[in-house]
Amino acid sequence: MAEDKTKPSELDQGKYDADDNVKIICLGDSAVGKSKLMERFLMDGFQPQQLSTYALTLYKHTATVDGKTILVDFWDTAGQERFQSMHASYYHKAHACIMVFDIQRKVTYRNLSTWYTELREFRPEIPCIVVANKIDDINVTQKSFNFAKKFSLPLYFVSAADGTNVVKLFNDAIRLAVSYKQNSQDFMDEIFQELENFSLEQEEEDVPDQEQSSSIETPSEEVASPHS
């Protein structure tokens, strides 16, 4: 599909401070089925916005939680996950995380720890759901997975192909995001806002063709800054 060159202003993350907006991020290796899960949940509403400048895919959804209309933005990685690291802005103001592995591929399970470590660097408190996708061989659901147990994270066995537990997964993630938002202190968001401004100011000084490499380098700067 044609890429939508959305203007930076349309990716304003300030809106996530509003009561009726939540941001839910997806993490996990390439080809674990993140997009297929989104497609199965959204069905006819599946209209991905490919924001190549930001290396992410955005899915919009409207949900009703306890009688209240909630505008949900799902963020997906659009191939950036191959570097096994996301830009800080991906995590900024996120209210919940869906972390996916392919139950047919051991390496994607082992890599969860890398994703989780990075998630907690930027979002120490948000709810995180671990998802075992592609449970199309029923025997795989008869196993226990210590990673989720170790960190007391909910684990969902799902299949994007036949739809098992997909709707429940996303609806629960939305509920958790709303609940987190109502109960959390957003102190960390203030800090990241400052880091974000710092990062953006730096990028503005670069010439356009350096922006890509600059944005790739930024994560390490972000990580270094809090300790300096």
Next chain:
Amino acid sequence: MMCTAKKCGIRFQPPAIILIYESEIKGKIRQRIMPVRNFSKFSDCTRAAEQLKNNPRHKSYLEQVSLRQLEKLFSFLRGYLSGQSLAETMEQIQRETTIDPEEDLNKLDDKELAKRKSIMDELFEKNQKKKDDPNFVYDIEVEFPQDDQLQSCGWDTESADEF
């Protein structure tokens, strides 16, 4: 004309794809031989399969034969033309059409990643329940046991030190 594909195979000499099918009108088992021309040990199996499947003369007969199967048959032919044994070719096809669960796809280039995704998509589509399917249910919930009685997945031992 309607027909039901029964078997589809490869003939090495002279090269041809052979389809055994059942004609619905007469209920008879028939054979269709589709000669393979301009195919060498350097040819691209995917393209050859696509060309055959879209060939106006053969298209209706091959409707029930998947592109993947035709690709495999051309792989066998290419192996034969390369002087490979059947066992060698089968091993190569197996390697190219399954996913190594230990391979980290994050480390592949675009082309190799696309290959792996294509293989997974084939399996996905076999299992897929689509909105237009009869008996489609949007929200399917299944409870799976999550107690300590479960056998360990066996993937945690090596990483115990990491957590």
